Amino acid sequence: MKQLLLLVFISSQSLVAQQNALLVPFLNNGLWGIMDVDKTILVCPQFEEAYPPKNGMIRVKQAGKYGFIDQSGNIAIKIKYDEASDFQHGIAKVRKGKKEWSIKTDGTKHEGIIAICGTHYCMRPRIRETLVLYQEDGKYGFTHENLYILDTIHDVKIPDTFPAIFDTLIPITHQLMYVVKNGKGGFMHEGSIRGPALRIQSSLTFEYDDIHLFDCGFCHEGLNDIFAVKKNDRWGYARDIFHPNVFIETKYLTVASLADGFAWVEYETDKFGYIDRRGNEYFIR
Numbered sequence: 001m002k003q004l005l006l007l008v009f010i011s012s013q014s015l016v017a018q019q020n021a022l023l024v025p026f027l028n029n030g031l032w033g034i035m036d037v038d039k040t041i042l043v044c045p046q047f048e049e050a051y052p053p054k055n056g057m058i059r060v061k062q063a064g065k066y067g068f069i070d071q072s073g074n075i076a077i078k079i080k081y082d083e084a085s086d087f088q089h090g091i092a093k094v095r096k097g098k099k100e101w102s103i104k105t106d107g108t109k110h111e112g113i114i115a116i117c118g119t120h121y122c123m124r125p126r127i128r129e130t131l132v133l134y135q136e137d138g139k140y141g142f143t144h145e146n147l148y149i150l151d152t153i154h155d156v157k158i159p160d161t162f163p164a165i166f167d168t169l170i171p172i173t174h175q176l177m178y179v180v181k182n183g184k185g186g187f188m189h190e191g192s193i194r195g196p197a198l199r200i201q202s203s204l205t206f207e208y209d210d211i212h213l214f215d216c217g218f219c220h221e222g223l224n225d226i227f228a229v230k231k232n233d234r235w236g237y238a239r240d241i242f243h244p245n246v247f248i249e250t251k252y253l254t255v256a257s258l259a260d261g262f263a264w265v266e267y268e269t270d271k272f273g274y275i276d277r278r279g280n281e282y283f284i285r
Contacts, residue, residue, distance in 0.1 A: 023071055024262065024274055024282040025050030025058060034058065034073060037280050042073045052262035052274055055087035057105055066094070068105075077107040131190065136164035146194045162197040172213065172227065176244070181206050187244050207231060211238075214257035224259040226277070235265075248279040 023042060025032045032050035034043035049061035057068040057076060067079030068087075083095040091102050091110050102110040130145045141164035148157035170178040175190040184206035193200060212228040212235075226239045229246055236250035237258060254266040262274045273283025 022053070023058065023069075023073060024052055024276070025060075026282050026284065027271075027273055028284070032060065034069065035282055037282075039282075039284060043069065051086060052260070052276075054260070055090055055105055057087045057092075059084055059086050059092075068092075076105070077103070131193070133169065134164065139164040140166040140169050142169075144190075144193050147197050147200075149196045160197045162193075162200070165201070170211070170213075172223070172244075178211050179204070179206075184208065185211060189243060209233065212255070214259060216259065224257060226258045228255045237263075248275070 022037055023034045024036075025047075026035045026041075026045075028045045031045035032047040033041055033045035034050070035041050047060040047062050048064075049059075049066075051059045053071065056071045058070075060067060060069055060079065062079050064082075065079045066081040066084035067075060068077040068084075070076035081094040081096050083093075085093040087105060090105055092105075093100065093102050104110050132143045134141055134143070141162045143159070143161050147160040147162060149160050150156075151158055165181055167180040167183065169180075172178055172187075177188045177190075178185055179188050181204075185208040186204050186206040188204065192203070208229050208231050210230040212230075214224045214227060216222050216224050226237055228235050229238045229244075229250060230236075231250040234250040235252045235255040236246050237248040237255070238244040238246045252265040252267055253269065256264045258275075258277055262276050264272060265275055266272050267281070267283060267285065271283075273281065275281050
């Protein structure tokens with residue numbers, strides 16, 4: 001009984017309200033707390049699990065049960081469920097014992113049909129029909145309608161072929177490819193394929209160890225428009241369907257999808273935390 005009273009006391013004292021601040025979970029010594037973007041700790045570590053905010057609600061687990069904390073740092077929905085999902089469009093699924101139902105963000109029961117889909121941008125990777133791949137001695141090259149050598153004497157364009165120098169070609173969008181040469185990767189945009197193959201080849205750079213494309217998830221098909229890139233054995237994120245730029249530097253050991261606005265990363269060996277799409281880190285190194 002004394003142990004239970006102590007737990008309740010800690011919870012009530014540590015849930016400090018702060019209006020209009022984005023609160024995100026952080027992990028410390030095996031327990032989760034809540035901090036803001038300035039890394040001010042607003043809820044002391046006390047939860048077994050905690051997840052990034054969805055619809056302004058943070059799903060937490062304490063003493064084997066699930067509930068929700070709002071963006072003021074208060075327990076908005078009592079920690080009492082055996083299972084609970086994150087909120088999507090104001091609705092979450094919960095289970096208590098054998099009974100399952102859906103609730104709204106005010107904790108009341110939701111009546112009606114649930115149809116939840118994501119809203120993030122999705123890509124459908126394919127290579128246009130104008131680009132034709134071929135294989136030679138285990139390497140890949142391609143032909144394209146805009147590959148040509150200009151015969152200045154006769155003022156005609158002679159079709160050219162991009163040599164088979166790539167270990168692999170991975171389509172990202174209908175215009176963007178990730179190409180690998182001698183184990184290192186770079187990006188090629190279809191809009192840059194114009195003129196002689198030799199000139200295009202000389203402009204390519206190969207600096208990445210790997211890339212990872214993430215599914216869109218929810219009800220969408222295709223790939224999320226943010227993908228991971230690996231350089232010097234560290235992962236970061238790139239986002240640009242035409243000319244990719246790394247907007248979160250390559251510094252993490254492992255990464256996950258940013259499709260929902262937050263990603264779970266390993267920033268040091270066996271140390272994990274969340275980052276958002278701006279690259280803000282919700283952990284203390």
